Amino acid sequence: MRLSRYFLPLLKENPKEAEIVSHRLMLRAGMIRQQAAGIYSLLPLGLRVLENVCRVIREEQNRSGAIEILMPTIQPADLWRESSRYDDYGKEMLRITDRHERDLLYGPTNEEMVTDIFRSYVKSYKDLPLNLYHIQWKFRDEVRPRFGVMRGREFLMKDAYSFDLDYEGAKAAYNRMFVAYLRTFERLGLKSIPMRADTGPIGGDLSHEFIILAETGESQVFCDRAYLDMEVPGIDVDFRNDEEMASIVEKWTTPYAATDEMHDESDWSKTDESDRLSARGIEVGHIFHFGTKYSEPMGATVTGPDGKQHPVSMGSYGIGPTRLIAAIIEASHDDNGIIWPESVAPFGAAIVNMKPGDRGCDEFSDSIYEKLSNAGIDPLMDDTDQRAGAKFAAMDLIGLPWQVVVGPRGVASDVVEIKNRRTGDKQELSIDTAVHRIVGGA
């Protein structure tokens, strides 16, 4: 993409409404625009990151055996009356009446609707296990939305729902999703720690929040430092092996880790004092097992091997991709701006043409653009005539992993300068070596 044809509205001033660094940087980097309290447009750069985040989530959901569907944003109130949550949910639910005076709502979550889909089609234990997920906009009418997309009202959520014949099957499904979450956050450049958590309005008896540590975290968390060095399962992990899944989950739930609500001082004191880590955390994922809480009242039953009807045992598994963007920035930035992990960077590299119109600079820039594109690295080329300082500041702000600077002096001696955004390391290299370095990623 050429910057001269792109829409990248950077802000020079620090927006005063932004209290945390990710909100500030997303506004300054032209990623989002607020349209109402807690409701945002994603501008082109923000949308590219969101799509990359969703791609990683989707790949790991699919790998774990979950199947993607897409449920609507608007739901009939009657479904929620079946589970009794319509009255329980409170003011966070955005309630709507249509032209025929029917009660609708903007889905804050989808347990009821997915249970309705399940009961309509699935009748036998032979069709289990089943895990259906979707990535769809949700609305929760927070009293005080804040921190940009970190706590918005309209937000994107990946929510998966597992259906099994019994507790044992449901626990295996829970374990698969647990491992999928570990892998997802790792690929997004985040160190996540699964913590025992409260189940809240979803209900159930088993729940973990996946927390990343960050000073701006909304809640206090307590964990063993051992988590900081634990290795996340690799790409060869076998999601179809229940024992392997269970042993990974056991390993990741043995050291102490709990959110504020679930914190137990006497358990905590069993951890060596030097290993106790008390910090602020950001919730980036939340998984629940809740058994028959919805299947029983809603009649989602299957015929078991015994010929009898069994209400299915269910779990649900949420990740907020819009919130994840903010969490990634909280975890990866410096004074000059964002530092994107390669997996989610909106473009793979920046090409900064220092003198557009100069034949040599244009030729070098175009050549690098073409070579990077052909190698699958989508570059953003700054072909504008802004002054050098502004160009460098803009590229540091938007935080692409690499910057290739093409100037007249370099062109004269057949080199360009590449800079690694994370390390700040700069090198003068020939075009081909520069491209090779960027494609190789190191």
Place this chain on the structure above:
Amino acid sequence: MRLSRYFLPLLKENPKEAEIVSHRLMLRAGMIRQQAAGIYSLLPLGLRVLENVCRVIREEQNRSGAIEILMPTIQPADLWRESSRYDDYGKEMLRITDRHERDLLYGPTNEEMVTDIFRSYVKSYKDLPLNLYHIQWKFRDEVRPRFGVMRGREFLMKDAYSFDLDYEGAKAAYNRMFVAYLRTFERLGLKSIPMRADTGPIGGDLSHEFIILAETGESQVFCDRAYLDMEVPGIDVDFRNDEEMASIVEKWTTPYAATDEMHDESDWSKTDESDRLSARGIEVGHIFHFGTKYSEPMGATVTGPDGKQHPVSMGSYGIGPTRLIAAIIEASHDDNGIIWPESVAPFGAAIVNMKPGDRGCDEFSDSIYEKLSNAGIDPLMDDTDQRAGAKFAAMDLIGLPWQVVVGPRGVASDVVEIKNRRTGDKQELSIDTAVHRIVGGA
């Protein structure tokens, strides 16, 4: 994907609520489930088609120079008060009040919001032309939603918005989008005819609907048969060449074509009687030029080359991807089911293992699965133990372009049978020749 692990809930009976063939086939093929009047879930097969449709739309939008953003579904009413449409829009607008008694609405379209984004950032004619699009859920509270996703209440829409300094620039933007639409529908396997159209609640003075001819079309349309043989611009068309764009649009708007509302009998009579085609049509796209209808009241102005402030000249451009799925089926099916164009097929081929558990059949099936996957053709493998007739009927119903049938007799003589879903042609071939035929697409 293995069918035994997939979620493909086919219906054996014809659903009686479905009045048109696309609605019937989408329900029978397990693509959609109705959740409320005019509100649907997309099941896995339906979602795959939707994603393919969106991919084609996106590629052609990007090719034409439009830039993708993503605006929220919920909008503040105040924006619509600025354009005076809040009161004008009527009961189709889903109006919502939040917990703080603020007026919101579920966006039926986005002229106001995108104009707000524009005016917040763009100040100079030098930043034009600009065309921003998004693909987002819309809600229109139709009195009588019907025909499945053809006329739903919650539906996906790609809407693009162009901003230019003057009418000449806006006309060039209109032309680019006109050509992008011709290419988009062609790639989706549809023969679309641009017709002069009424501008309705969007407003403006220049508008075309893109219509495909189908017996189940909702409106009567009139056009010259010449359209049926006209060639759509190829991939080498230059969207940056305004003259080339204008000449294509001229060619495609010269023969008579009009929807019922715009039909003019005396103009129509100038077309040779033998060339006059009066038929039912389905609207699959609608483009508008409306100049300063929104930019003037909302203060979206730029500094011109003359140093003065000019309200920008705008157009908007809509395609409904969910509706397109239905339109494609209306245009491409037979008595046995859907016939997907390759560009949107949910899987590239079906592999029907006639005897799962038989070592030879399993080996052949797995080998074909792997070879097709490696060649970028995503296959669906029926590894279930249903009877042969049910397997064949299911695969015809879901309409993948190719079926590869692996049976014990074929395995014994080292062949499989491939069937082209569209032509019905069957051939016995070796595995490698079969894969080659499918990958080659003919």
